[in-house]
Each structure stands twice: as C-alpha cells, then as structure tokens.
Amino acid sequence: MKLQFVVGAIFILLVTACSNDTEQAISNVTTTIKDQADNIRDIDNPHVQSIKNGHLENYPTKSVGDAFNDFFGSPTWKHFKAETGEEVVEFTGHMKYQETNLKARLQFVVNENGTFEIGALSFNDVPQNELIKNGVLSAVFDSEHANSNESNTGANRVQNAPSRNESISNQDTKTTNSTQSSNDQQPNDLNGDYYYTDEDGNPLNELSFSINSKHITGTIIINTIDDKTAVIDFSGTLKNGKVKSTFEDDGWGESGTMQLKIDGNTAIATITANENENSTGWGINTGSYEFQKSEP
Structure with a gap:
C-alpha cells in the first residue's frame, strides 16, 4: 500500500513538472511569434529606423542595427509608446551568457531631439543591472564579436561582461542619432x-x-x-x-x-x-x- 502511494506521488510530481515545462515552452513560442510579427509590422517604423541607423558615442563606426543584427541570433525590433508617453524601441535577440542560452530584451528610449538613451535590459524576462548591460554593449560592439562568422546563429556570447563587483570604465550608454547634422554635435x-x-x-x-x-x-x-x-x-x-x-x-x-x-x-x-x-x-x-x- 505504501509503495503504491509513493509511486502515485511521484507520478503526480512528474505530471506537474511536465505540465509546467509545457506551459513555459508554449509561452516562449507564443512570445517569439509575437516578436517576429511585431518585427515585420514595424520594419519601416521611423522610430525603429532611427535607432537602427543610430550610433553609440563610444562606437561611432558601426550602426546600432548592424552591430545588434550581427551579434544576436533571431533579432527583432518593434516600437511602442510607454504609459509615461515615451517613445520606446525594443530589441530582442538570442545570445549566450556564462554558457547559458538566453533571450535578451533591450529597450531604447527615443528623445524628442532625435537622440536616444539605452533603457532596461532583461535575460529571459529577468531584469539585469547596469553592469551587465554595459558588459553586453561592450561585447556587441567589440569588433571580434560584431564581425564573427557565427553571426545570427545565437552562438555569440558575452565573455567579458563584468561581475557585480567589477566596475566599468570608459563606457557611456548615452547615444546619438547618425542623422543629426554637424551643427547639432556636442562640442566635446x-x-x-x-x-x-x-x-x-x-x-x-x-x-x-x-x-x-x-x-x-x-x-x-x-x-x-x-x-x-x-x-x-x-x-x-x-x-x-x-x-x-x-x-x-x-x-x-x-x-x-x-x-x-x-x-x-x-x-x-x-x-x-x-x-x-x-x-x-x-x-x-x-x-x-x-x-x-x-x-x-
């Protein structure tokens, strides 16, 4: 009788675990399909194009769109207006971090003057801190990764992202749009x-x-x-x-x-x-x- 009870309990646990895994898998597939659909819908969106054609101040030789599309697997871009009234462009793509396959989601906030700021980053919908975000940006725009033959396979990885106790030097996430005229450049x-x-x-x-x-x-x-x-x-x-x-x-x-x-x-x-x-x-x-x- 005890053996039957134990076997029954194990069976219930297995069914529950399988059910949870199935629900998560379905959720992941649904989200991916929606991201791909939004990417097609917003392919010519002016805010999306503004971000993709823009440049980070520390990496002026390669556009954001080229660098992100080269580094991440299955890249998607979409635009939405936040409840705060801000215009937001959201990027998703697959990558490896610490030997784990992840789906990264990064937001760009578009300013009225044509510049933009880099917003929130998440891995598999788990929010990341500023150190991790800066590490990802550094890896994305590093020429060794951005020109990798593994582009768009989802195999590119963040190897030099700092730990929570490490500091970032010479990394600024403020950005400018490449379409700005020379008269609008800051006189640094x-x-x-x-x-x-x-x-x-x-x-x-x-x-x-x-x-x-x-x-x-x-x-x-x-x-x-x-x-x-x-x-x-x-x-x-x-x-x-x-x-x-x-x-x-x-x-x-x-x-x-x-x-x-x-x-x-x-x-x-x-x-x-x-x-x-x-x-x-x-x-x-x-x-x-x-x-x-x-x-x-």
Whole structure:
C-alpha cells in the first residue's frame, strides 16, 4: 500500500513538472511569434529606423542595427509608446551568457531631439543591472564579436561582461542619432570660444565659455531683478556635452552649484542656490536658464 502511494506521488510530481515545462515552452513560442510579427509590422517604423541607423558615442563606426543584427541570433525590433508617453524601441535577440542560452530584451528610449538613451535590459524576462548591460554593449560592439562568422546563429556570447563587483570604465550608454547634422554635435572636442544669448531675448542674460582639450571655463550672467545681474564663473571637464561646477559668490553673496548642458546651438544652465539667511534678494535663484548660440 505504501509503495503504491509513493509511486502515485511521484507520478503526480512528474505530471506537474511536465505540465509546467509545457506551459513555459508554449509561452516562449507564443512570445517569439509575437516578436517576429511585431518585427515585420514595424520594419519601416521611423522610430525603429532611427535607432537602427543610430550610433553609440563610444562606437561611432558601426550602426546600432548592424552591430545588434550581427551579434544576436533571431533579432527583432518593434516600437511602442510607454504609459509615461515615451517613445520606446525594443530589441530582442538570442545570445549566450556564462554558457547559458538566453533571450535578451533591450529597450531604447527615443528623445524628442532625435537622440536616444539605452533603457532596461532583461535575460529571459529577468531584469539585469547596469553592469551587465554595459558588459553586453561592450561585447556587441567589440569588433571580434560584431564581425564573427557565427553571426545570427545565437552562438555569440558575452565573455567579458563584468561581475557585480567589477566596475566599468570608459563606457557611456548615452547615444546619438547618425542623422543629426554637424551643427547639432556636442562640442566635446571643439576647441575655441563660444557665446550664447538668452532664449527669450533678455539682453542681460548671456553665456560665454572657452574649450581647450575638453576643459571648459566660462561665465554666466543672469538678470535677477530690475537691471541687476548675478555673475557665475565656472570651470571643469566637459563630458558628453555636460559640465558641473560650484560657485562661491555670484556678486551678491549667493553660492551653489551649476550644471551646464550643451547640445549644439542650445545650452541649458541648471542652477541650485544654497540657502542664505543673509540674502539680499538680488542674487541668483534656483532654476534652469536656456541660451541660444549667437555671435559675440
């Protein structure tokens, strides 16, 4: 009687396990079919084409589409609009990671200005952290892998993806679209003097700076009240069109931090003023100030 009970229990467990495996297999097949159908539907989608024709800043010689299609097996691309209103392009493809066959799913968020950011990555629908994502990108764009004869077989693998305790150096996932004109390029390496005026036409607001081998020094003048202006001097290393700096005195005793973002003909200064009990009220206020490139 006990033997019959044990055999029956084992049979139930086996049936349950087979059932779970079957359900998972059916789910995987269904998802793959849907991804392939979405890929066909969105093959000419402008957002998809924008990502596929774009380039990562650290890998300007090969487009995202070529690199991903070469590295991954069964690549698919689709577009959707997120609940947040963001335009998202989602890529799926098969690869090997630590000797395991995986289906990678990576999202690209399309910005209004034509650039895009790399979003979430998952393996078999399990979210991955930033270190793993950067490791995958490094492997995808490494020439040894991107030009491999194993392309589109799903056999390409991430061999150098960092562990959770390893750090990433010189890896930036900010991207630019290859269709941008040269006038929209960020002046990371453009030595020289630059002058910007207020976006809204206030003649008292102006921005000027000089770049020398990515080191930037400059001055921001902001109209605060009536005809009074605050002056902020800044300096730092320009990276991906951005520089952060602190200031100790704007001419009215105010101090704080400033981040300047330069995007072609537009520059935005985001200023955070420290609390000051002795403020005159004439100094700089916390806020963002937008400038347009002009001639001095």
